Amino acid sequence: MSRLDPDIVRYPSNKPNLILSVSDDGLHPETGLKVPLTIYTERFHVTNDLEWINEEDNSPASSLYTNQIYGLESVSGRRSLKVRGKDGKVVTDDAKKDKDKEDKDDTETNIVKDGKPGGTMEPYIQELSEKAAQHLNLDVHGGKGEDAPPHPQTKDFHNGGNGGKGGHVAVLLGRRFATAMIIDQQLEEALNDSSMSWPDDYRGLVYDWVNEMTQSDVQEVFQLPPDLNDAEQILQSSKGEEKLKAAREDLIESLDDSDDTVRSYMTKAINVAGGNYGTGNQTEKGSGRPGKHGDQGTYSVKLASLNKARLASSICSVHPAQCQMLLSKVQLLLFLDTKENTAKALALLQRLQQRLSFLGLSFTPDNLSGTKLGEAYRAAEPQLHIVSRSANQEPISIAQLRTIYYEVNKVLNHARAPVASASTEFPKVPRASFAFFQKYARPLLEDLKNIEDDYLGYLKDSISADRKHQAVISRANTCDTARMQKVNLLETVKADLTSTTLTIQIREVVMKKAQEDLSLAVRDFKEKVESAFGLTLASLFKSLPQVVFTFKTEWKKAADSLKAVWDSIGTVEESSGISLDRKNILTSITQIEGSINGLKEGYTLLKNGAANFDDPGFGKLAILDSQMEAFLNDLNGCLAKAEMQGLRDAFRKYIDAVQDRNAPVLQYSQDVLLLVRYQAEIETLDAQMQDIRRDEYDALGLEHPALTAFMRDMYTNILSSVQVWLKGMQQAYSFIALDERNIFGEALKGFSFSQFNFGMLNQVKSTLEMSYANRVNSWHSDMQKITKVTYPPANKVSTVPVSLTPQTRHPTTGSLIFGAERVDIRLNGIRLFLDEVTTDDGYLDLWLIHSGIETIEDENKRPHNFKHAPIETNFRYEISTKRYTGDHTVSGSISSVTGIGAEKDDYALVGPFTTWYIRINREDNPGLDLSKIQDAYLEFDVLFRGKISG
Missing domain, CATH: 1.10.167 (Regulator of G-protein Signalling 4; domain 2)
Structure with missing residues (x-):
């Protein structure tokens, strides 16, 4: 592979003795690399014999640490990895004659060299199939002693060279299962x-x-x-x-x-034979003796330990820089958020977790300095090009691996968290405007370009030595920039937790209303329903809200992830400064069969638990998506009697409401885990900052593995931040332009990691800007405005939600609320007036809540559905005059912007077609009396465009 490949580090670049690779293509090694050589790679490609030759008198090591050797399954016969000793060579008389001994008897002069010893080969293969093992040879035989030159090339007789000693092979095999x-x-x-x-x-x-x-x-x-x-x-x-x-x-x-x-196959595949001896020659002066056959080498084939024996090992099977490179790759894969890439990320995370699991065992000491493994790493740090620290501290390599291990666990917990399937799922859009994302994407892209110029410039060897040195000197600033951007991402999660809490509250109202409707429908069939289900109505209404339809997952690991949420609540609150709503956090998730019997068993399980059924986040009963229809059919079967068939719709509406409530509940726990993950990533950056500031790094070049991996990690962090921002910009574009085209997603199709750079992402930004400009041009004019459009809800009770759609008509006129020709309707303000309500001070203070799920029609009357954070709007007016401007009032304004996307417009304009919830707090309305309400109506101020004629 080319040195320009960011997934491969070779050091030193001209004659590497350390290679780190996380390439998807695997490492295709070249014959002729010198030993000693240490390779850490995910995939090692072998289809031909690969040979490294030892030219020294000792046995330098060739260490290979790989997840997988591939290519052998497709070959016939065996392929060899060789670190053999170099054969002995004849040295000419002229080069070796001692002029002072010309007249002496030189019958014993030996001008023949011995074979060199075979090398030391230490392969650690995490996954080796039986078939691959049958096609692999490991060969460290000693070099052959050279035969003495025949007469008449020399006048003297000479002994043959001795064979080199066989080398040493120590194979460590990962457990296949x-x-x-x-x-x-x-x-x-x-x-x-x-x-x-x-x-x-x-x-x-x-x-x-x-x-x-x-x-x-x-x-x-x-x-x-x-x-x-x-x-x-x-x-x-x-x-x-x-x-x-x-x-x-x-x-x-x-x-x-x-x-x-597999171990048996590998044992038979090892050659540690000593080198053959060389023969002596015969001359007129006599006969040379044959050399000695080289001694047999040694070998071992062991299975990797899954217990504390790992700490007694001296094998340094993981390199912190390569682990960090893998973790950087995981970040990008998770960001892409597709099933395929998420599966790849999970596989890499599980692989990392397994490799580093020795750091999380109950018997693992906090400091490994006193263990054989810890001392092996300390001794190997110079060879592995890890910048060592004081001998009275734990080896820096172990400290770095521990930090990575903790981060891997946090990322895995977040990635494994169960996800609910809502009854309806709309595209998620941010509350911030397109202009807001556009404005802040610029400095992020500038930060990306600065580090990219250094990092990719080094990879391409296109920057000066001074620029490389400056990048080394500025490493702490680079780390600080990455940390700041990670903190910004953490803040977005905190904001999402707040909006998710509001979403849960809103959907709780809907679910309880659906339960009330179902209770009324069931009332006349109570005994029959209880008999059919085998549950009392009270038990039924406790168990059904806990049901969540979800994708297949590893239930124990999902439960462990949720336990991690509970275990980290105090730490999260302390480190992030946010107060978590414990009643929204899941305590457990348990898989049940998609049947009424499964529901009964699950209810019994939950009833025996020590939690509150009234908490939204109480333990959930998970039914696989694939079993959802079976569950609903079983439920319908229980209502099969003719007189109960009318209950089916009420049950289905209730279950849909339950799913819509449970989706944000699971999202809340996911957000907490994401908060924990970002906090772990910040802690990793803090640890890197502390290490990278050491003076020892000043003398190193960017090509040093520690600095190359560091720059890659910083680059990945900033790439991730830019991508998050551009994804938000894409979503904001969809919301303002009513265009579902995924410009950002199209740019990522068939991606490779080398394409993630400033040029590609800046082009995405430019394409989004151009698409938006074209959309604005297609509108021909600014939005128009109409104020004080009224709609009287059919039900006057202030706590009942009001659902509006583009087809909702005014109950008095029969016309569409906003007219037949107005589209792309966006809200400036909303108000609610209640007649005959009284308070002590003569003012009514209330909140109108936009559910966050809405429909907006484009100029062709095509509906576009979106989901975003709920919006709470305060409205306070004087009851007697209905005055809502001036002292002691709040106008109910949602936005005063023009809607044309000027940079001052930080928030996107939402529409009126949603479910509106009304909250009137008695504490804010002393003396509140709602008993005599005679009339109520909503009032809207909106911006709009005209429908295209035809």
């Missing part, structure tokens, strides 16, 4: 835990165990008995079920056998 073994180990520990209650406390573990053991690769070596393929059947059996115990024993034996098979 490490994940399955870890999950089974967790289940084993849980089954031996007397404090846990069967089956309630085991549901997540059992579901994860069945899910993992029925994966296709596991089934290749072991298939569960049919009655153990179903988690519910296992949970319905007894805790000490012998069949489960026997199956688990057979399973682990089969998994171990698979590893032993």
Whole structure:
């Protein structure tokens, strides 16, 4: 691969002895690289023999740490990785004659060189298939001793050279089914835990165990008995079920056998033979003796430990710079937010977590200085080009790995959090305007360009030595810029938590109204419904709100993610300065079967828990999306009697309202996990700042692995910030222009990481600006304004929501509220007047709440649906005169902007077609009396465009 590839670091660049790679294409090594050499790569490509030759008298190491060796499955025969000793060579008489000994008997002069010893090869392969193992050879044989030159090339007789000693091979193999073994180990520990209650406390573990053991690769070596393929059947059996115990024993034996098979193949594939001896020659003066055959080398093939034996190892199998490069890659993959890229990110995160898991074990000390592994890293830091620190501190390499491990866990928790499927899902748009994003994208792009000029300029070797040195000197400022931008992202999450809280409150109102309607509908059939469902109505109305339809997930890990939220609440509040609403945070999520029986079992499980059913965030009962229709059909089946069929619609509306409420509840917990993730990333940047400021870095060049990885990480951080901003700009464009074209998404199609640069992202910004300019041009004129458009709700009760759509008509005139020709209607202000209401001071103070889900029609009358943060608008008026300007009043203004997108317009204009909620707080209205309300009406001030004729 080219040195310009940002996914590969070679150091030193001309004769590398360290290679770090996170390339998707894998590392395609070249024959002829010198040893010693250490390689850390995700994929190592082998289709031909690869040979490195040792020319030294010792056995320099060639270390390969890779997740996967690939290419061998497609070859016939074996392919060799060789670090063999160099063969001995003849040295000419002229070069070796000692003039002072010309007359002496030189029958013992040896002008033949011995073979060099084979090298040391230390491969750590995390995933090696049986087929690949059958096609791989590891060869560190000693060099051949040279044969003495034949007569008459020399007058003297000479002995043959000695064969070089065979080298040393130490193979460490990852467990092929490490994940399955870890999950089974967790289940084993849980089954031996007397404090846990069967089956309630085991549901997540059992579901994860069945899910993992029925994966296709596991089934290749072991298939569960049919009655153990179903988690519910296992949970319905007894805790000490012998069949489960026997199956688990057979399973682990089969998994171990698979590893032993690979280990056996690898053991047979190792060559540590000593080099052959060279033969002596015969001359008139006599006969030379043959050399000695080289001694046999040594080898070992071990399986990587999943326990504390790892701390007693001296193998430095992970490099902090390569781990940081992988984590940087994960950031970009998660940002793209597609199923494919999220799956890739999760795979990388799980791989990193497994590699670094030794840092999170219960018996791992806080400081590894006293362990064999810690001392091995300290000794290896110079060879691994890690800038060491004081010997009385923990090795910096271990400290860096620990910081990365903690961040990986936080990112994984966020990525694994369950996501609900709402009954209706509209495109999400920000409240900030297109102009707002446009304005602040400029300085972010400038920051990106500055670091890109340094980082990519180094990769392309297109900047001067002075510029490279300045980039090194400015490293702390670069880190500070990345940190500041990460803090800004954290602030956006805090704002989202606030708006999500309001969304939950609003949807709680809708859900409770749907429950009231259902209660009325059920009232005459109470006994029949309870008999059909096997639950009392009270139990039914406690269990149904906990149901959430969601995508397939790893339930134990999802539950662990939610537990991580609870465990971190205090820390999050302290570090971020935000007060979290605990009643909105999920306590647990449990998978149930998509049936009424599953609902009953889930309700029993929740009832035994110590939480409040009234909290929106109480434990949820998850039904897979794929089982949603089965659940609804089962529910309908319970209402099959003719006299109850009218209840179906009421039940379905209630369940839809439940899903719409539960979606933001799950979002709230996701946001908390994202807050934790960003906080961890900030802590990583703080740790990097503390390390990178050390004077030792001043003398290094940008090509040093530590600085190359650092610059890549800073570059990725700023790239992510710019992308978040441009994504917001894209969403804001869609909202103002009523154009669903995903310009930003189109730019990312078929992306490669090398395309994520200033040029590409600046072009996206320019394209968005041009698209917006073209859209403005198509409007031909500014928006027009109409004020005091009234609409009297049919129901006068002030707490009842009012739903408006583009088809809603005035109850008196029968006309569309805003007329048939007005489109792209946006709000300037909204007011609510109530006749015959009284307060002590003669003023009514109320809040009108836009639900955040709305419809806006374009000039062709095509509807466009959007979702954004709810908007609360205060309105205070004098009751007797209906005056809402001047002293003691609040006008109900949502926005006073023109709607044409000037830079001063920080907020996007929303529309009136939504569900409006009215809140009247008695504390703000002393003496409030609503009992005599005679009339009520909403009043709107709006901007609009005209419909295209025809």
